Amino acid sequence: MMPPAPSPKRNLPAVIDPERLKATRVRVHPRCIVCSPTNLLGLRQDYAVLPDGSVESTLVGSGALEGYSGLLHGGVTAALLDGAMTNCLFAHGVQAVTAELTVRYLHPVAVRGTITTRGWLLESHTRLHLLRGELRQDGRVKATALAKFIEP
Numbered sequence: 001m002m003p004p005a006p007s008p009k010r011n012l013p014a015v016i017d018p019e020r021l022k023a024t025r026v027r028v029h030p031r032c033i034v035c036s037p038t039n040l041l042g043l044r045q046d047y048a049v050l051p052d053g054s055v056e057s058t059l060v061g062s063g064a065l066e067g068y069s070g071l072l073h074g075g076v077t078a079a080l081l082d083g084a085m086t087n088c089l090f091a092h093g094v095q096a097v098t099a100e101l102t103v104r105y106l107h108p109v110a111v112r113g114t115i116t117t118r119g120w121l122l123e124s125h126t127r128l129h130l131l132r133g134e135l136r137q138d139g140r141v142k143a144t145a146l147a148k149f150i151e152p
C-alpha cells in the first residue's frame with residue numbers, strides 16, 4: 001500500500017491585515033481567556049502584526065498568574081504561546097483550532113515583569129497549518145512552541 005500523497009501547500013494572502021486580525025478575533029473569540037478585551041478574568045492580549053507576518057503581544061505579569069513562588073504558571077505560558085499562534089492565523093485570514101501543541105520550557109519565567117509572546121506561520125497545507133511561538137523576558141527566550149492547527 002502506498003503512503004498518502006502530501007497535501008498541497010496553500011498560499012495565504014500576501015498582505016497581512018491588522019484589521020482582519022481584530023475583526024476575526026472579535027467574531028470568533030469573543031470571550032477568549034487569552035485575547036478577548038472584554039473577558040474580565042482573561043489576559044486581554046492585544047496582538048500587533050509585524051512586517052514579517054508574525055504577531056506579537058506584551059503582558060505585564062502579576063502574582064495572579066503565579067505557579068511556583070515568583071514564577072509564571074506553565075499553563076499560562078502554554079496559553080500565551082497558543083494565543084499568539086492562533087492570532088497569527090487570524091491575521092492571515094485563517095480560523096483554525098489547535099490540533100497539537102508542543103511547548104519547550106527553557107528557563108523559568110518571572111511572574112513579575114514584562115513578557116513578550118510572538119507567533120509566526122511556518123507553512124500551510126490544505127487545512128493544516130504549522131506555527132511556531134516564542135515567549136521572551138528580559139531579551140531571553142524562556143519558552144518555545146511548535147503547533148499544528150486544523151481548519152474545521
